[in-house]
Amino acid sequence: MKASVIVSSMNRKATLARLMANLVAQTHSPDEVIVIEAGGGAWSKEDVPPELRDAFKVFYAQGESLAASRFRGQQAATGDSLFFLDDDIIMPNTYVEDALAYLFEHPSVMAVGGAYVDKDAPQRADSSHLIARFMGIHGDGRANRLLPSGWTDYVRGRYAQEITEAEWLFGCNSVVRASAFPKAQFTTGMAAWSFLEDVFFGLSLMKNFGACMRVLPALRVIHDPPSSGGRISPATLRMRVLYRAILWREHVAKTPKSRLMFAVGMVANLLLMLKQERQFWVVPESLKVTAFMLKNPNLSWEEANEFIFSKA
Numbered sequence: 001m002k003a004s005v006i007v008s009s010m011n012r013k014a015t016l017a018r019l020m021a022n023l024v025a026q027t028h029s030p031d032e033v034i035v036i037e038a039g040g041g042a043w044s045k046e047d048v049p050p051e052l053r054d055a056f057k058v059f060y061a062q063g064e065s066l067a068a069s070r071f072r073g074q075q076a077a078t079g080d081s082l083f084f085l086d087d088d089i090i091m092p093n094t095y096v097e098d099a100l101a102y103l104f105e106h107p108s109v110m111a112v113g114g115a116y117v118d119k120d121a122p123q124r125a126d127s128s129h130l131i132a133r134f135m136g137i138h139g140d141g142r143a144n145r146l147l148p149s150g151w152t153d154y155v156r157g158r159y160a161q162e163i164t165e166a167e168w169l170f171g172c173n174s175v176v177r178a179s180a181f182p183k184a185q186f187t188t189g190m191a192a193w194s195f196l197e198d199v200f201f202g203l204s205l206m207k208n209f210g211a212c213m214r215v216l217p218a219l220r221v222i223h224d225p226p227s228s229g230g231r232i233s234p235a236t237l238r239m240r241v242l243y244r245a246i247l248w249r250e251h252v253a254k255t256p257k258s259r260l261m262f263a264v265g266m267v268a269n270l271l272l273m274l275k276q277e278r279q280f281w282v283v284p285e286s287l288k289v290t291a292f293m294l295k296n297p298n299l300s301w302e303e304a305n306e307f308i309f310s311k312a
Helices: 012-024 066-076 095-105 126-134 159-161 197-209 234-251 256-277 282-294 299-309
Strands: 002-009 031-038 055-059 079-086 110-111 117-118 165-168 173-177 213-214 221-223
Touching: 002 012, 002 066, 012 031, 031 117, 055 066, 055 079, 095 110, 095 117, 095 173, 173 234, 197 213, 197 234, 221 256, 234 256, 234 282, 234 299, 256 282
Parallel strands: 002 031, 002 079, 031 055, 110 213, 117 221
Antiparallel strands: 079 173, 110 173, 165 213
């Protein structure tokens, strides 16, 4: 099987260089490495390890969204298996080999991925887990799945040591058969960092191929960005609300229970934003975007993006 690695990046040569070194160290070398540079950076042959220069391609797409960048990479790839990676992850050296082997041995599986672990993430207290589960925004960690609230759960704890079925895979860490396209589609109407783009894509795979995704322990990656940031902006808050609302509207059964869980999830979102930002502006901004969401139940991507990045 021919392996095409697709990396979405934005002015982050240092972490991308680390990922390139990670690819050189793979026990099975990728046949093709495609970088979609959405920032203003430029690439030369000297920026690429000698071992990858013949396989390397770069496309410049300044300002393009993450979802659109993944789509662009998929269109350019020539491999049988497409490895969608972010530039700030660290993979095990058998990642490519293990992914290809599983897909070869399981022809009905269309995509595989692994757990995604932040290098310096603080351990969440047991009380936080209980509160999150009570509010319907956190599950039991058995699978990557969509919850009735419109939030997502993901494999963790002891379940991360098992091969599990999934409804979605992390966009920074997934391998998809080329034959899944064009039936499965990226949601290219999304903007900027495209919050939940991986969930939308996973649900597109589910719709067309059924239970076709697996999380493999061998594909666990470490997320190690250049800086943690941690601050949010009005645009961040708006996208988290409106994109989740579209996800819930399109993919969750609108039973009375799911409506209640979605409403509770919106409250949980406000509390999380307050905890993260610790600024009062989060409250009126949350009320404003919630009012906009309620007034526009059939919100389109274009309308959502216009509001997200407006100065209103």
